[in-house]
Amino acid sequence: MLSKSQARTFFFGGTVVTFLIFIGLTIYSLAPGNDQTNHLAITDDVIKGKHLWETNNCMGCHSILGEGGYYAPELTKVIDRRGAPLIKAILQSPVPWAPNGRKMVAYEMPEEEAAAMVAYLEWIGKIDLNGFDRIVSPLAKDKQ
Amino acid sequence: MKYKSQQVAYWFFALCMLLFALQIVYGFIMGFARIGMDGLHDWIPFNTARAVHTNLLVVWLLSGFMGAAYYIIPEEAQRELVSVKWAYVQLISLALVGVLAITGYHFNIWEGRKFLEIPRELDYLVVINVLLFLGIILTTLYKGKRRTTTALVLTMGLVFAALLYLPGMIWFDSQVTDSFFRWWVVHLWVEGVWELIMGGILAFLLIKLTGVDREVIEKWLYVIVGLTFLSGILGTGHHYYYIGVNKIWLIVGGVFSALEPLAFLAMALFAVYMYRKGERNHPNKIALFWTIGSAIVSFVGAGLLGFAHTLPQVNLYTHGTLITAMHGHYAFWGAYVMIVLAIISYAMPNMTGRKRHDKTNGHLAFWLSNIGMLGMVVAMGVAGVVQVYLERRLSMDFMVAQEEVKIHFVVMLLNASLFATGIGLYIYEFIKYGRPTDEALEMKKEEEPALVH
Ligand code: HEM
Ligand code: HEM
Ligand SMILES: [Fe+2]
Numbered sequence: 001m002l003s004k005s006q007a008r009t010f011f012f013g014g015t016v017v018t019f020l021i022f023i024g025l026t027i028y029s030l031a032p033g034n035d036q037t038n039h040l041a042i043t044d045d046v047i048k049g050k051h052l053w054e055t056n057n058c059m060g061c062h063s064i065l066g067e068g069g070y071y072a073p074e075l076t077k078v079i080d081r082r083g084a085p086l087i088k089a090i091l092q093s094p095v096p097w098a099p100n101g102r103k104m105v106a107y108e109m110p111e112e113e114a115a116a117m118v119a120y121l122e123w124i125g126k127i128d129l130n131g132f133d134r135i136v137s138p139l140a141k142d143k144q
Numbered sequence: 145m146k147y148k149s150q151q152v153a154y155w156f157f158a159l160c161m162l163l164f165a166l167q168i169v170y171g172f173i174m175g176f177a178r179i180g181m182d183g184l185h186d187w188i189p190f191n192t193a194r195a196v197h198t199n200l201l202v203v204w205l206l207s208g209f210m211g212a213a214y215y216i217i218p219e220e221a222q223r224e225l226v227s228v229k230w231a232y233v234q235l236i237s238l239a240l241v242g243v244l245a246i247t248g249y250h251f252n253i254w255e256g257r258k259f260l261e262i263p264r265e266l267d268y269l270v271v272i273n274v275l276l277f278l279g280i281i282l283t284t285l286y287k288g289k290r291r292t293t294t295a296l297v298l299t300m301g302l303v304f305a306a307l308l309y310l311p312g313m314i315w316f317d318s319q320v321t322d323s324f325f326r327w328w329v330v331h332l333w334v335e336g337v338w339e340l341i342m343g344g345i346l347a348f349l350l351i352k353l354t355g356v357d358r359e360v361i362e363k364w365l366y367v368i369v370g371l372t373f374l375s376g377i378l379g380t381g382h383h384y385y386y387i388g389v390n391k392i393w394l395i396v397g398g399v400f401s402a403l404e405p406l407a408f409l410a411m412a413l414f415a416v417y418m419y420r421k422g423e424r425n426h427p428n429k430i431a432l433f434w435t436i437g438s439a440i441v442s443f444v445g446a447g448l449l450g451f452a453h454t455l456p457q458v459n460l461y462t463h464g465t466l467i468t469a470m471h472g473h474y475a476f477w478g479a480y481v482m483i484v485l486a487i488i489s490y491a492m493p494n495m496t497g498r499k500r501h502d503k504t505n506g507h508l509a510f511w512l513s514n515i516g517m518l519g520m521v522v523a524m525g526v527a528g529v530v531q532v533y534l535e536r537r538l539s540m541d542f543m544v545a546q547e548e549v550k551i552h553f554v555v556m557l558l559n560a561s562l563f564a565t566g567i568g569l570y571i572y573e574f575i576k577y578g579r580p581t582d583e584a585l586e587m588k589k590e591e592e593p594a595l596v597h
Contacts, residue, residue, distance in 0.1 A: 002363065002367070003363070004293075004359060004362065004363040004366065007363045007364070007366035007367050007370065008366050010366065010367065010370040011366045011367075011369055011370035011373070014370050014373055014374040015370070015373040015374070015377070018373060018374055018377040018378050018400075019373075019377055021378060022377050022378055022380065025378075025381075025392065025393075025396060026324075028390065028392070029384070029389045029390040029392065029393065030321065030324070030389075034389075034390045036388050036389065036390070037318060037320045037388045039318060042317050042318060046317075047317050050317070050319055050322075053256060053319075054255045054256040054257060055252070055254075055255070055256070056252065056256060057191045057192075057195060057249075057252075057254050057255075057256030057261065058191070058256055059191075059256040059257065059258055060189075060190065060191020060192070060194045060195055060256060060261075061189075061190050061191050061194070063464040064319065065319065065320070065323060065386065065387045065388060066386055066387070066463040066464030067258055067323060067387070067464060068258055068464070069190065069191065069194050069258075070464070070465060070466050070468070070469055071174075071177070071178070071190045071194075072190075072542075073542040073543070074464060074542065096185070099543070100543035100544075100546075100547070101180060102177075102180075102182075102543065102546070103182060103185050103189075105189050105191070120319075124319060127320065127388040128388060129386050129387070129388055130385060130386055130388075130391055130394065131386070131460060132385070132386030132460060132463060135460055135461060135536050136463075136464075136536070
């Protein structure tokens, strides 16, 4: 039968080995050569958009890259689906946007903030998501 | 109970009860919003309710883990905690961080990063708080008479949990990298180091409740946590399938995360087998229910329901849908909520000296909350399957599909009422137990000498 010290070796050994592989794979997948995100296309506007995305906790209702709340539509391909002008209008609206009865917060964003959000969403929309982009957004799928 | 300093645990458990109750209130706010009753939208929009609901969960579970450690470590190390005063300071600072964060969420002060909404400035307070906690636990262990595997595994879990909080504090310009390292916190917590904490508490409870030999229990504890890390670390890849990183994760994440249920299966078999093997007939049956229940339900919620959507071919369709929410509820419930409720149920009679553990209320609380939670999870699961089918298979618009699943949220809310009644009873019993007493210190020694190995 297995002894306690063998069990301990299994624990520590397994942990160290898989952890090292994990670090190796992390370095591999973040290497510039394997970039799927157009990392170089991240402009100041995109960064500002990401900041706005975070400080307003948009992710509390919407999801992006499939992560977030499940209360409001997935936004990864939203620019393709709805177009930039509508998105800007929603962000600048003084009354809550609620086309189907479910309300969004009225952010009343100034023009440059709305533009930054759009820049961010445009950048997101171009990421290679290993096929998920075609599933998550039916209308965008038809366009491709 | 042997050591007076173990009494601090009571206050951590009391904080658990308070925050748990609040968490449920915010759950109801979201549930009602989903069936169109969003009257609170102007003050508590859905994103506020969600951040509060999930953050309260995490904070009260951490409070429960800390209380568990303050209760377990003195008994394992066979000495008093090095400082009770600092433990209270730590308790108050924990409550303070929680209250500040939750209040901020109502005023648009947060960082919209799912589960890590606490603003970075407050993160530093979290770090100080946790360092203080670990300082107390580690020095107690170091000065203790005895070092047990149970204490070691529990403490390793707590130390790693603290370390893994750090990657979540780094700032990234790219959403993808941000998300990548967010999972180092979220995934490696719940499917890694928290399982060590759960395993440690489970082992402690099984030793106490079943009387099976410590050596046997601790050997299997190593096997369980070995399986956890072997599968869970590389299993992180199941969150990397579709967020814009290399395809290699589809294979690595798929294979290793598919192995993750093994650790939970081992945990369930371990608990049931030790229970059968045990000769001791411990009077605190309700603690035993929660303990064995936790091991079994975590296998279903985390193991089986996690497996249900972890293969890349499945996750392609279910990623970011109500299927995820369904699994999130049952996994958190089985693995972490139930184990915290188990240690509280075990500790309360010992700390207060009042033998309320054979009251009907306690059993009612167990069954109502478990049946209610199962009902909620089934309702969310049905909603999730319908959503995936309509939205992702038939290309229906998001809101059109949401209208179709509304009715399942009515069912969910009915079950949530059962659930909340059960938890209400649990909290009522907690209050009825009253405060810890010093007489309880004396009693324990005479009554259960066999407990001290
Ligand atoms: C006690 C342990 C566990 C807990 C508390 C837990 C909880 C959660 C939560 C809250 C999420 C949502 C995360 C987010 O979107 O931010 C999630 C996602 C996920 N979990 Fe678990 N989980 C556990 C164990 C497991 C296991 C063992 C597996 C696999 C066998 C698994 C598979 C998954 C998958 C594939 C996702 C991603 C879903 C998606 O793509 O939207 N989980 N889990
Ligand atoms: C009365 C009881 C409860 C109700 C009505 C409720 C309702 C909800 C709702 C509506 C959501 C948001 C889903 C979305 O984004 O659309 C949610 C999220 C969540 N709740 Fe609850 N909840 C309750 C209790 C609990 C309990 C007891 C736990 C822990 C065991 C829990 C853990 C979570 C987690 C982890 C999430 C995030 C899930 C994810 O993002 O995948 N909830 N809850
Ligand atoms: Fe995971």
